[in-house]
Amino acid sequence: KRRNDEYDLLVVGGGPGGYVAAIRAAQLGKRVACVEKGRTLGGTCLNVGCIPSKALLESSAKYHECTAALADHGITAEGVSFDLKKMMDRKETIIQTLASGIDFLFKKNRIQRFSGIAHLLDNRMVQITGESDVKVHAGAVLIATGSRAAAIPGVDFDGSRVVSSTEALAFSEVPRRLVVVGAGAIGLELGSVWLRLGAEVTVVESLDRILPAADKDISKQALRLFKKQGFKFVLGAGVEGVEPDGEGCRVTIAGRESLSADKVLLAAGRKPCIDGLGFTELGGRTDRWGFIEVDSCWQTSLPGVYAVGDVIGGAMLAHKASAEGLACVEKLFTGYGHVNYRALPSIVYTHPEVAFVGQTEESLTREGVPIKAGTCSFKANGRALALGDADGLIKVIAHRDTDRLLGVHMIGGQAGDLLAEAVAAMEFAASSEDLARVCHAHPTRSEALQEAARSIEQAAIHQ
Ligand code: FAD
Numbered sequence: 001k002r003r004n005d006e007y008d009l010l011v012v013g014g015g016p017g018g019y020v021a022a023i024r025a026a027q028l029g030k031r032v033a034c035v036e037k038g039r040t041l042g043g044t045c046l047n048v049g050c051i052p053s054k055a056l057l058e059s060s061a062k063y064h065e066c067t068a069a070l071a072d073h074g075i076t077a078e079g080v081s082f083d084l085k086k087m088m089d090r091k092e093t094i095i096q097t098l099a100s101g102i103d104f105l106f107k108k109n110r111i112q113r114f115s116g117i118a119h120l121l122d123n124r125m126v127q128i129t130g131e132s133d134v135k136v137h138a139g140a141v142l143i144a145t146g147s148r149a150a151a152i153p154g155v156d157f158d159g160s161r162v163v164s165s166t167e168a169l170a171f172s173e174v175p176r177r178l179v180v181v182g183a184g185a186i187g188l189e190l191g192s193v194w195l196r197l198g199a200e201v202t203v204v205e206s207l208d209r210i211l212p213a214a215d216k217d218i219s220k221q222a223l224r225l226f227k228k229q230g231f232k233f234v235l236g237a238g239v240e241g242v243e244p245d246g247e248g249c250r251v252t253i254a255g256r257e258s259l260s261a262d263k264v265l266l267a268a269g270r271k272p273c274i275d276g277l278g279f280t281e282l283g284g285r286t287d288r289w290g291f292i293e294v295d296s297c298w299q300t301s302l303p304g305v306y307a308v309g310d311v312i313g314g315a316m317l318a319h320k321a322s323a324e325g326l327a328c329v330e331k332l333f334t335g336y337g338h339v340n341y342r343a344l345p346s347i348v349y350t351h352p353e354v355a356f357v358g359q360t361e362e363s364l365t366r367e368g369v370p371i372k373a374g375t376c377s378f379k380a381n382g383r384a385l386a387l388g389d390a391d392g393l394i395k396v397i398a399h400r401d402t403d404r405l406l407g408v409h410m411i412g413g414q415a416g417d418l419l420a421e422a423v424a425a426m427e428f429a430a431s432s433e434d435l436a437r438v439c440h441a442h443p444t445r446s447e448a449l450q451e452a453a454r455s456i457e458q459a460a461i462h463q
Pocket residue numbers: 012013014015016017018035036037038042043044045046048049050051053116117118119144145146147165166186273276277308309310311315316317318319320321349
């Protein structure tokens with residue numbers, strides 16, 4: 001007979017990795033509990049990540065459109081202003097709506113929620129401390145505790161001048177000068193929000209390029225377009241220190257002139273949340289950066305203890321965490337579960353958006369894979385021109401001999417939505433000819449994807 005405190009699965013962490021896994025396990029008829037230390041479910045993604053950043057990107061884009069972009073359409077908007085508090089309130093409402101949606105799903109699927117901090121006592125017993133103060137036994141434990149912003153050597157967060165994305169999503173006023181450390185997705189997205197609202201934004205990146213995970217052609221275009229928007233960049237230089245300076249601070253950069261700033265946003269990497277979890281104390285293995293090591297079934301070195309999402313490293317993306325959560329419990333309870341890491345989309349929600357799936361030209365060349373590539377500029381796309389949003393391009397890369405799609409890379413308005421077709425094509429092992437032969441509606445931006453694929457065989461019609 002099962003005890004009341006015994007579950008088939010205890011999920012630690014209610015983010016997109018954990019809550020999705022909990023729901024799937026419950027759907028499979030399992031008795032499931034989930035422990036979350038935060039006030040609301042949804043994790044980083046919902047509370048201080050994907051969703052609030054997109055809410056602010058949208059509000060700031062609307063303001064920017066009124067003040068700058070509408071003029072090209074012959075529209076004059078005068079006396080346009082914004083209410084930052086209202087923008088923030090709107091963002092909070094969206095978070096609350098989605099968080100209560102997850103609460104509802106937990107109730108619907110009879111998932112027991114515990115509020116508190118989880119600490120592993122052994123492979124199958126977890127102590128929960130907080131609002132819930134219980135010891136829980138489980139057939140399997142799934143760790144989905146996510147990640148948090150990492151400081152950089154010589155510079156630590158102080159919560160007011162030197163901040164992480166969490167604070168940068170909730171500034172009470174627009175900083176006059178914002179220095180962003182790190183030219184990845186988080187830094188450029190939040191930099192865009194504050195730039196559009198009037199801040200002077202300088203991005204400092206230790207590499208010699210922005211968006212290092214993107215294809216080089218795309219990141220070059222992105223740099224050009226972001227500079228045109230008013231972003232300033234200091235590339236190939238590391239921040240060495242941040243000192244208080246009057247109301248603001250002074251940012252020292254190796255071999256370059258120092259910068260004055262009101263706020264410094266550190267967006268140069270994230271580290272796994274495993275402190276206090278008890279995982280390493282039980283002998284659980286982590287890699288040299290502290291990410292939990294797992295096997296192909298997402299089982300850690302502790303039998304019966306699994307881990308998914310940011311805490312195991314790799315692409316730090318919500319949909320990657322969810323895909324792993326789903327696959328992990330399916331593998332555990334049905335014997336089948338799989339994530340195709342080769343078809344994992346990445347999107348940067350700047351304007352224009354940067355979106356890609358599969359490998360870049362550089363990584364394929366490095367591996368010696370014979371490739372062929374085709375591109376199409378949005379300047380040749382009727383819909384993009386009609387929208388007044390024709391900056392950017394699409395690049396399709398296929399195997400030179402088999403024609404199998406190996407990577408699709410884009411920069412352009414709504415590129416993130418366009419990417420879905422390329423992801424589906426890669427998932428179904430399509431060739432570039434398959435993409436080229438699909439009939440695309442006119443006039444849509446998606447025609448540029450078809451044209452990029454056609455251009456591989458020099459058969460593009462409009463370029
Ligand atoms: P998390 O979402 O971090 O959830 C982990 C949960 O575990 C947290 O709620 C935490 O409170 C809880 N927890 C931790 N330790 C314990 C413990 N001991 N006991 C109990 N609970 C615990 N990804 C995208 O795909 N698209 C985007 O647009 C995007 N934008 C982002 C913007 C920002 C500003 C940031 C910071 C991230 C963004 N991400 C985005 C990344 C995305 O948020 C993460 O990849 C995702 O949240 C990881 O999910 P997870 O379930 O692994 O962990």
